[in-house]
Amino acid sequence: MKLSIVIPIYNELSTIEEIVSRVREAPIEDKEIILVDDFSTDGTRDLLESKLKHQVDKIILQDRNYGKGYALKAGFEHATGDIVIIQDADLEYDPNQYPEMIRPIVEDKADVVYGSRFMGAGPHRVVYYWHYVGNKLLTLLSNMCTNINLTDMETCYKAFRRDLIQSINIEEPRFGFEPEITAKVAKRKVRIYEIGISYYGRTYNEGKKIGWKDGLKAIWCILKYNLFRSR
Template identity: 55%
Template sequence: MMKISKLSIIIPAYNEGGTIHLILNKIKAVELIDNIQKEIIIVDDCSKDNTEQAVAGYKAENTELDIRYFKHQYNKGKGAALHTGIAQATGEYTIIQDADLEYDPAEYNDLLKPVCNGFADVVYGSRFMGSNPHRILFFWHTIGNRWLTFLSNMVSNLNLTDMETCYKLFNTKLLQNIKLEEQRFGFEPEVTIKMSRTPRIRIYEVGISYYGRTYEDGKKIGWKDGVRAIYCILKYGLFK
């Protein structure tokens, strides 16, 4: 059995002032298995709205929560925000949580179980397996995600079903020892391929829910990010 005292939760945020309190409420409500404590690391990627004020207000009203806030002086991208958060993480394990409401923190324990039971170093939450609820949205996004996962699996020799998922749980020291370069959405294939090459790594996957957003709701990823992901798969999978 693996004893974990603290989980670091990294939240990259960009213009999420109107909803970030909702995701923080969900994180607050979660009781982690084995009395694991939560460290919440919010990295504001130079938001143009009231994200900073919203976080400050929430932190002042919820002093019992361990919330740490960092802000980039200019917009760098999601990957860069994650780099900042990873460097600051002090928990034995780290999970990535988007600031929107597409993923449910109530499922943290599902990702933690393979680790706590002594089986895993890394756990991915898959939107394409299991019986949990999934919002029906974009056909071509689904095809694109599956295709990118297929390409990533080819070069990493993994059999993941959802490489592009937000929910990735890592052993923090392993993650901090990887040199990450991608500043934007290329983070997903880069970290997957580089983690797969870590000696004796144990990677697991569990099914999760997905409450997807439309572009009207604020979804930010687009086709250019898919092209970049292909480039990153080739770059880190074949040439590095």
């Protein structure tokens, strides 16, 4: 089965070459790499156009900075694989785990797989306690609304059958994508699995960007897409 890997990128000059190389070396025979640059201003875009575009299958250049959600939406539209996975452009998630991530879909047991940073025996970097609490509260609230039992709603590693993800209209431009897609997938009554993944979290000094305002936005999106929408 062919895997499409969609990488949303915004100002990731220090990690973009390394992540593209790790994705190219990931142990999946049949794969397609799609880069979506979200109007980077730190030199990432020049590097993509001069060098990295020759190392991947598709490169999409957004005409302004819309956010991760819209970058993914653009990437999904161009995907041709049987399965689509999201890969952040930092080094927090390990592409060597693609085979485990997609196995339930390959075996036709699942339509969607979430990689949980809070399960599994692999290494997990110990970072911010209050981020952990924030993630747990958002997952709890999302689960209460969806009635599905996830341990990590906000994880980047989400894999989907391509026909499923392409049939969902993504409306949230930024990080509201994660609760939105979780609500919409849950309403479809498709088969959702979780597997434990490793997590090599970064600190704010190392480039971490997400903050408490993104958490508040996520609460709003959980309510909006679960309670105020019929599908």
